[in-house]
């Protein structure tokens with residue numbers, strides 16, 4: 713069996729965004745991904761406790777991480793005002809530890825918008841939406857430039873699994889290629905901590921995501 717894996721989004725449309733947030737309340741596997749990222753950002757070796765999330769969306773991971781890591785400050789970057797409104801509702805009483813920063817990841821000046829230097833840059837289910845390997849490669853380079861030595865990058869995003877006969881949208885590509893792009897950006901030992909909701913035979917658009925991790 714074969715087919716196409718991808719999705720169309722309207723990230724500036726209030727109805728679409730509200731529907732997306734309701735449809736994708738975190739599953740058990742997605743919560744596992746959040747926990748893996750939580751463990752990485754709580755390492756004492758991190759240069760500082762400021763965490764930047766690229767594509768914060770409805771704020772599900774933000775809330776999860778803020779509850780479990782009382783010392784971190786959090787910055788959610790996104791280009792969608794409507795997602796910011798939902799993120800504020802999700803994060804609720806913890807918003808005093810959060811800065812929301814409006815920026816477009818396709819504009820290479822996005823790091824200049826950050827409120828301070830992060831010790832960790834994290835993201836889930838977002839970078840594939842930039843639509844190409846080159847766009848993801850550019851984000852990796854900007855992250856390498858932005859992080860101080862010892863800073864970490866965790867990208868829990870959709871991948872094209874090895875051995876598939878399905879076609880994937882251009883932003884979803886093999887883990888090995890992510891590693892190559894990370895090494896080209898300057899990260900020396902990128903790894904994948906997990907392949908979640910794996911499905912080679914009959915994949916849905918919300919399956920097959922990895923937890924890709926690298927240290928500056």
Ligand SMILES: C[S@@+](CC[C@H](N)C(=O)[O-])C[C@H]1O[C@@H](n2cnc3c(N)ncnc32)[C@H](O)[C@@H]1O
Pocket residue numbers: 723736766767768769770771772773789790791792795815816817818835836837838841842
């Ligand atoms: C599929 S949603 C995932 C949201 C969230 N990270 C999660 O896992 O629930 C993708 C997010 O990336 C944001 N995004 C997509 N393209 C972007 C861009 N060029 N610049 C900034 N944010 C972008 C969208 O607005 C949206 O919040």
